[in-house]
Every structure is written in C-alpha cells, then in structure tokens.
Amino acid sequence: PCPRQVRSYYVDWRMLRDVKRRKMAYEYADERLRINAIRKNSILPKELQEVADKEIAALPRDSCPVRIRNRCVLTSRPRGVKRRWRLSRIVFRHFADHAQMSGVQRAMW
Amino acid sequence: KDKSASSEDSTPEGAAKRQEDGPETPKQQLLDIIGGMKVEVSYRKKLQRLKASESKKQAMNKLEGLDSEGSVPQGITEDTQRGKPLNPELVKAASLVASSLPRNKKQTESELLAQLRRHEETTDTQKKGGTINIRNVISEMTIKRQSPAQRAARISGHISLQLEEDGQRRRRERSSAQSMDSKRSLKVGKRLNIFTKASAEPEHALKTVSSPTIWDLEFAKEVAAVTAQPPRNGFEEMIQWTKEGILWEFPIDNEVGMEDDAEFYEHIFLEKHLEGFPKEGPIRHFMELVICGLSKNPYLSVKQKVEHIEWFQKYFEEKKELLQEI
Numbered sequence: 350p351c352p353r354q355v356r357s358y359y360v361d362w363r364m365l366r367d368v369k370r371r372k373m374a375y376e377y378a379d380e381r382l383r384i385n386a387i388r389k390n391s392i393l394p395k396e397l398q399e400v401a402d403k404e405i406a407a408l409p410r411d412s413c414p415v416r417i418r419n420r421c422v423l424t425s426r427p428r429g430v431k432r433r434w435r436l437s438r439i440v441f442r443h444f445a446d447h448a449q450m451s452g453v454q455r456a457m458w
Numbered sequence: 459k460d461k462s463a464s465s466e467d468s469t470p471e472g473a474a475k476r477q478e479d480g481p482e483t484p485k486q487q488l489l490d491i492i493g494g495m496k497v498e499v500s501y502r503k504k505l506q507r508l509k510a511s512e513s514k515k516q517a518m519n520k521l522e523g524l525d526s527e528g529s530v531p532q533g534i535t536e537d538t539q540r541g542k543p544l545n546p547e548l549v550k551a552a553s554l555v556a557s558s559l560p561r562n563k564k565q566t567e568s569e570l571l572a573q574l575r576r577h578e579e580t581t582d583t584q585k586k587g588g589t590i591n592i593r594n595v596i597s598e599m600t601i602k603r604q605s606p607a608q609r610a611a612r613i614s615g616h617i618s619l620q621l622e623e624d625g626q627r628r629r630r631e632r633s634s635a636q637s638m639d640s641k642r643s644l645k646v647g648k649r650l651n652i653f654t655k656a657s658a659e660p661e662h663a664l665k666t667v668s669s670p671t672i673w674d675l676e677f678a679k680e681v682a683a684v685t686a687q688p689p690r691n692g693f694e695e696m697i698q699w700t701k702e703g704i705l706w707e708f709p710i711d712n713e714v715g716m717e718d719d720a721e722f723y724e725h726i727f728l729e730k731h732l733e734g735f736p737k738e739g740p741i742r743h744f745m746e747l748v749i750c751g752l753s754k755n756p757y758l759s760v761k762q763k764v765e766h767i768e769w770f771q772k773y774f775e776e777k778k779e780l781l782q783e784i
Contacts, residue, residue, distance in 0.1 A: 383769055386748070392740045394784050397777065 360425040367420055370411045377412035381405065485511070485547045489554065505573070508555065512548055512574055548574055653709065720760040726753045731767045741774055741781075 359365045387393060387401040410416070421430045421437035429438040436444070445453045488511050549571065556567035670678075689695040699705040707714070728749045735745050748770065752763045774781070 379766075379769075383766065383773070387744075387773075390744065392744050392747070394740065394781075396780065396784055400777065400780065 360423070363427075364420055364425040367418055370416050373409060373411045374414045374417060377408055378414070381408065381412065381414075488551055489547075505570070508548070508551060508570065508574065509577060511551065512545070512577065718759055724760050725763070728753060728763060728767065731764060734771045735774070745770065 359368065384401050384405045388398050388405070390398060418427050419430050419432060419435070420427050421440060422435045423440050424437050426437035426439070430436065431438065431441060434441055434450075441450070444450045445455075488507065491507075552567050552570040552574065555570060556563045559566055689698055696705060700707060732742075732745055732749065735742055745767075748767070752758065752766065755763070
C-alpha cells in the first residue's frame with residue numbers, strides 16, 4: 350500500500366540477494382514442478398522431454414531452489430547454521446548462555 | 459372517615475381496621491363525599507376509601523349468610539367469583555370516582571372495578587382460610603417477558619432435575635434457584651466465545667462505507683496509541699498477543715486459516731477434469747498418473763489441483779504440432 354520504495358536493512362547484500370532468490374523460487378515453484386514432471390518421465394516421448402529441458406533452462410537463474418543458501422538470520426553467516434533455529438553457531442551459543450533460548454541447556458552427561 | 463383515611467395513607471391494610479366499625483350507612487356517605495370531592499385529592503386515597511367501603515360491604519354480606527357456601531374447591535370458587543357481579547354501590551362509587559378524575563374516565567372506571575374484583579377474591583380466600591390462588595391474580599396482570607437466556611436456564615434446570623436422583627435433585631434445585639434468585643445470573647450477558655468457536659454473529663455496529671483518508675488513519679493511530687495502556691498483568695499481555703496473532707487461540711484449532719469448502723470426492727475424483735485430453739495414448743497415461751498423485755495430496759486445495767491440470771492441458775495444446783510429427 351506504500352507508494353515509495355521500501356528501504357529496510359538486511360545484514361548485508363548477500364543476505365538481500367538470498368532473499369530475492371527465495372522470492373523468485375517461490376514464484377516459479379509450480380512451473381518448475383510441472384516441467385520437471387514432464388522431464389522425469391518414462392511414458393512421454395523423448396522429443397517432448399527435450400523441449401521441456403530447454404524450457405526449464407530458459408527460466409531465470411534465480412528461480413531455482415538450489416541457489417538458496419540457508420544463512421544465519423542475524424549475522425548472515427553461510428556456514429555453521431543450525432536449521433532448526435536458523436542461527437549460526439556463534440549466535441546460538443551466545444543466546445543459549447544468556448538463557449534466552451527456550452528449552453536449551455548445556456549438555457552434561 | 460376522611461381523617462382515618464388520611465392518617466393511614468401509606469397502608470392499604472387500614473381497610474382491615476375499619477372493618478371493626480359498624481356499618482353506618484356508608485354507601486350514602488361515601489357517595490356524597492365522592493360527589494363533592496375535588497380533583498386535587500390523590501388517586502391512592504380514593505382507592506383506599508373504595509377498599510374500605512368494599513370490605514365493609516363484604517363483612518355485611520358475610521354476616522347476612524354466606525355460611526352455606528362452605529369450603530368449596532378453590533378453582534371453582536375463583537371462577538364463579540369472577541362471574542359474580544360487584545355490588546352496585548361499588549359500581550356507582552367507581553363511576554363517580556372516574557368522573558371526578560381528569561383522565562380517561564372509562565379506562566379508570568374499568569381499572570377500579572378490576573382492582574375491586576381482585577381484592578374481593580383475595581379477602582374472601584383469606585377469610586375462608588385457604589391459600590390465595592395466584593393464578594387468577596396473575597392472569598390479569600401484564601406478562602413480564604423472560605429473557606430467552608433465563609428461560610433456557612430454567613428449562614435446562616428442569617431437564618437436569620428429571621434425569622438425576624432425589625438427593626442430587628434437591629442440590630440442583632437449590633443451586634439453580636440461587637443462580638436465579640441472585641441479581642447477577644451466570645447465563646446472562648454477551649458471550650465472550652473463549653472456549654467455543656465464534657459463530658458468525660451479526661455485528662451490531664453499523665459499517666459506514668467511506669474511503670478512509672490519510673488523516674483518518676493518522677487519527678485512528680493516535681487514538682489507538684493513546685488508549686492502549688500497557689498490560690497490567692499476564693492475562694492482558696496474552697490477550698494482546700492473541701489479537702496481534704503472536705499467540706495461537708486455545709483450544710488449538712488445527713485448521714486455522716485453512717478453509718476448504720470442497721468435499722472429499724472433489725479432491726479424489728478428478729477424472730472429470732480430464733475431458734480435454736485424448737482418450738488413448740501416452741498423454742492420457744501421463745495425465746492419469748498426474749491425477750493419481752494429486753488425489754493423494756492432502757496439502758493442496760481443489761483450486762490448485764485444477765490449475766495444475768489446466769496448465770498441462772494448455773502445454774500439450776501448444777505442443778500439438780510437435781506431437782503430431784512424432
């Protein structure tokens with residue numbers, strides 16, 4: 350509803366690009382699914398499948414889900430990210446030690 | 459008589475005391491008084507005088523000889539007394555009173571006569587020693603409407619009474635009686651719909667259709683910011699979070715936001731969407747597999763499934779030339 354450009358601050362540009370890729374992947378998800386259904390098929394003729402190959406390659410690059418990287422939500426760290434919390438290991442440790450992670454405790458056995 | 463009436467203005471039981479006085483041709487005196495009375499005298503005093511006269515006449519009638527009636531079952535006496543005409547002197551008195559009043563004469567007269575009849579009945583039954591039959595008294599009075607909530611409470615109370623045993627029955631009677639007797643009853647008032655799903659209650663507030671200007675939005679925001687006090691306790695905090703959507707609504711509804719109006723057969727039997735495809739060949743085989751997969755998918759809505767099938771239809775139509783070469 351806002352007419353002007355939305356300026357929000359992501360941690361860094363790489364995070365912004367990752368966000369864009371996720372949005373595109375969401376938009377093209379259905380089409381990719383359908384074209385892949387035609388490609389990974391043993392019933393339809395091969396010519397049709399080759400045409401489908403070309404079509405899917407013609408889609409924008411950022412629309413494929415493979416290019417998404419699960420970065421840390423707070424620091425944009427690409428490695429060492431736990432999927433359940435979407436946080437990098439350093440941030441996770443920081444919060445857990447300050448007792449700000451619900452149900453997380455230092456292991457001792 | 460005037461003095462006695464004025465002294466005992468507040469108590470209508472003054473009539474009982476006057477019964478002891480001997481009948482001193484009250485009819486003529488009363489008629490003279492009423493005829494000469496001014497309008498300024500209150501309505502109540504007149505009623506009491508009428509009651510006094512009526513009670514004296516009843517005493518006289520009883521002395522003359524109503525002993526033959528004896529104690530007859532109440533229902534019959536009440537009904538016959540209704541039909542029994544009032545004393546003609548009373549009727550005359552009532553008409554004179556009504557004429558002296560400035561308001562509706564006929565209405566006041568009929569009301570006075572009705573009141574007299576009622577008092578006659580009550581005094582008769584009291585003298586005979588029987589309990590007052592409230593039925594007749596109430597039937598003349600206007601009906602006070604019960605709220606449906608109270609009516610439902612009473613009906614449910616009755617049903618529960620029938621089903622349970624004696625010991626529990628009395629307990630339930632008392633508890634239901636308490637809930638009804640106390641001024642604040644449990645089942646009255648607007649429901650909060652905390653534990654039941656809020657059914658589509660028609661909103662009572664009028665919805666004014668107007669394009670909200672930016673100034674209106676700003677004003678609304680200001681008002682909300684000023685009136686929104688910080689939550690005083692944990693409950694209010696939880697209420698605020700529920701409104702915002704941070705906290706789920708309890709009891710947890712697994713289908714929040716998922717309103718699938720389609721029945722199960724619309725999800726499973728998708729063959730009717732396959733009409734645009736050729737009936738034989740690899741395409742049909744492929745589409746039947748697609749439909750089999752879609753019917754087993756519980757996460758998609760019927761619309762999405764139909765969109766999938768339609769996309770395939772378009773795709774294969776575009777590639778028709780290609781397919782015919784093969």
